[in-house]
Amino acid sequence: MDDIEAFWQRAQRHAELATVNSYMGESPMALLRPPAWAFGATPEQADELLALVIDGTKTSTSSALWDYEAEGEDLPTEGTLGIVTDGRGAPRALVVTSRVRTVPFDQVDEEHARAEGEGDRSLDHWRQVHEAFFTEHASHDRGFAPDMPVVLEDLRVIYSEPADAPR
Template identity: 75%
Template sequence: MDDIEAFWERAQQHAQLATLSSYMGESVLATLRPPAWAFGATPEQADELLGLVLDGSKTATASALWDYEAEGEDLPVAGTLGIVVDSSGTPRALVVTTDVRTVPFDEVDEDHAHAEGEGDRTLAYWRRVHEEFFTEHAGHDKGFASDMPVVLERFRVLHAESSDAD
């Protein structure tokens, strides 16, 4: 059994996902392992942002809608589970998406910027670092635009584990 599968088994028990009843028997939450992914685009970002999730500062994230479209990926929806890994690929947190909305970059509000937990948690800081991120790490060919559609996602940690390095 790999690390992610073992983490998933522990997380299901801790978050009591396997005990949720389903009309057809075992809950689908107990049978389908969610995708594993890391925040950011670099190992340093993955660990920094994961640290903010684990300490409770980060309860939201933002992605370029154009990246989802370029990759042919579905947008997250409320209730989506995800396993967040660190830069080494070690699973560290099981999260559930609680809210998703898409707005133009220049209409992201102070509340969302604060929920992302980064820097001084202000909108000005959020706009500066996210413009830089969306410019440098675009997974599409449209570049950055102040009115580009941004997917704002809120999430909650259902289970977290420390690493040997913590």
């Protein structure tokens, strides 16, 4: 069993995802392992942003809609589970998406910037950091645009483990 599958098994038990209170059989939550992914584009960003999620500072994230389209990925939806890995690819947190909305970059609000939990948590800081990120790490060929669609996702940690937790 790989590290992510082992983490998924522990997270399911902790969060009681596999239990149902009826005769209907095993919960669908127990059947499919959610995708594993990391924040940012570098191991350092992954570790920094994951730490903010685990400590409760970062409760939202944002992505370029154009990246989802370029990669052929489905957008997250409310209730989507994800296993968040650190910069080494080790699973550390199980999160659930609690809200998703798509807005133009220049219409992201102060509330979302604060919820991302980065830097001074201001909208100006959010715009500066995310414009640079979307310009440098885009997986699409459209470049950055002030009105580019951005997917805003609110997250809630269901289960997490410290980096040095026994496996």
